[in-house]
Amino acid sequence: MNVLEPPRSEAPTSDGAFAAWLADRAGRLLLRVRAEHGHDDPAALKRAGDRASHQLLRDELARCRSADAVLSEEDDGARQVWATGTAGSPPDRLGADRVWIIDPLDGTREFSEPGRTDWAVHVALWQRNAPTEHRLVAGAIALPAQGRTLGTDTPPPRPTTVSGRTIRLAASRSRPPVFLSELADEVGAELVPMGSAGAKIAAVVRGEVDAYVHAGGQYEWDSAAPVAVATATGLHASRIDGSALRYNEADPRLPDLVVCRPELAAPLLAALRQHRVLTPATATAAG
Ligand SMILES: Nc1ncnc2c1ncn2[C@@H]1O[C@H](COP(=O)(O)O)[C@@H](OP(=O)(O)O)[C@H]1O
Ligand SMILES: [Mg+2]
Numbered sequence: 001m002n003v004l005e006p007p008r009s010e011a012p013t014s015d016g017a018f019a020a021w022l023a024d025r026a027g028r029l030l031l032r033v034r035a036e037h038g039h040d041d042p043a044a045l046k047r048a049g050d051r052a053s054h055q056l057l058r059d060e061l062a063r064c065r066s067a068d069a070v071l072s073e074e075d076d077g078a079r080q081v082w083a084t085g086t087a088g089s090p091p092d093r094l095g096a097d098r099v100w101i102i103d104p105l106d107g108t109r110e111f112s113e114p115g116r117t118d119w120a121v122h123v124a125l126w127q128r129n130a131p132t133e134h135r136l137v138a139g140a141i142a143l144p145a146q147g148r149t150l151g152t153d154t155p156p157p158r159p160t161t162v163s164g165r166t167i168r169l170a171a172s173r174s175r176p177p178v179f180l181s182e183l184a185d186e187v188g189a190e191l192v193p194m195g196s197a198g199a200k201i202a203a204v205v206r207g208e209v210d211a212y213v214h215a216g217g218q219y220e221w222d223s224a225a226p227v228a229v230a231t232a233t234g235l236h237a238s239r240i241d242g243s244a245l246r247y248n249e250a251d252p253r254l255p256d257l258v259v260c261r262p263e264l265a266a267p268l269l270a271a272l273r274q275h276r277v278l279t280p281a282t283a284t285a286a287g
Contacts (some may be wrong), residue, residue: 011064015125015138016153019225022060023123023151025045026053026104027144030121034111042112049111050074053104053121062101068125069096071252073103073221082250090250099126099248101136103221107196109174117145119196120227128250132231139197139228150202155232158265159207161261168209170194177215177256179275186271201226201259205233211260211268215240220252227259236265240272 037045054074069092093099107119122141172194180249201214227237232282
C-alpha cells in the first residue's frame with residue numbers, strides 16, 4: 001500500500017489505518033533526513049534519523065491517541081527489565097489497556113549506508129483484551145526506501161507457494177545466529193542476508209523469501225509491528241521453541257523468533273529443536 005501524505009489534521013480514526021498513516025509519515029521524514037544529511041558521517045545520520053522519527057511518532061501519538069501508553073526503542077529506560085523489588089515506579093505501559101509499541105528506525109545500520117533499502121519504521125498497537133496470544137490488534141511496517149507501507153488495515157494476501165524451488169531463509173546480515181548456516185543446510189534452504197527485522201518480515205509477507213529466523217537478541221519493538229502484519233496475512237510467527245510471542249511484558253527483551261509460511265513451521269521448528277539443544281539460543285555469530 002502506498003499512502004499519500006494527508007494534512008496533519010486528517011489522522012485516520014481506525015487504529016489499523018492510523019498505524020499505516022503514522023509509519024508512513026515517519027518514513028517520509030526519514031527519507032528527508034537521509035537526503036539532507038548524506039552519508040559522510042554515518043553515526044550522526046543514525047542519531048538524526050532515530051531522534052527525528054521518534055519525535056514525530058511521539059508527538060502524533062500524544063496528539064491523536066493521548067489516552068494510550070507508548071513503548072519506543074528511543075525512550076530512556078525502554079530496555080529496563082521490571083521485576084518485584086525494582087527501584088522506582090513501573091512504566092505506565094504495564095498498567096495500560098492499550099500500548100503503542102514503536103521502533104522509529106529499524107535497520108539503523110542500513111539506513112546509514114548509501115543505496116540500501118532494508119530499513120523500516122514499525123508502529124504496532126497492543127491491547128490487553130485482544131483475543132490472540134500476542135495481543136497485537138493493529139500494526140504497520142513502512143519501508144520508505146522501497147516506497148511501500150504494509151499494514152493490518154489492508155493486509156496483503158498470503159504469498160502463493162512456489163513448489164520445487166529452494167527455500168529462501170532471511171537472516172540478519174550483521175548478527176546471524178551461529179547455527180543458521182547448518183540449519184539452512186539441513187532444511188535445504190539458501191540464506192538471504194538482509195538488514196532490519198521489519199524488512200525481513202515484510203519480505204516473507206510479500207513472498208520474496210519463505211522464512212526469517214533470528215536468535216541471540218532483540219526487543220519487543222523489533223518484531224511487534226512486523227508480527228502483527230505477518231499474522232494478519234496468515235503467516236506463522238512464534239519463538240524458536242514454538243511458544244507464543246508475547247508483547248508489553250515487564251521484560252521487553254524478545255530475543256528470538258521465526259516467521260514463515262505456515263507449511264514451513266513444522267519442519268523449521270523441528271530443525272530448530274536440535275540446534276536449541278546444541279547451541280544456547282542467545283548465541284550469535286558476531287556477538
Ligand atoms: N543480538 C542482538 N541484540 C539486540 N538487538 C538485536 C540483535 N540482533 C539484532 N538486533 C536488532 O534487531 C533489529 C534487526 O537487526 P538486523 O538488521 O541485524 O536483522 C535491529 O534493530 P535496530 O536497527 O532498531 O537497532 C537490531 O538492533
Ligand atoms: Mg529495531
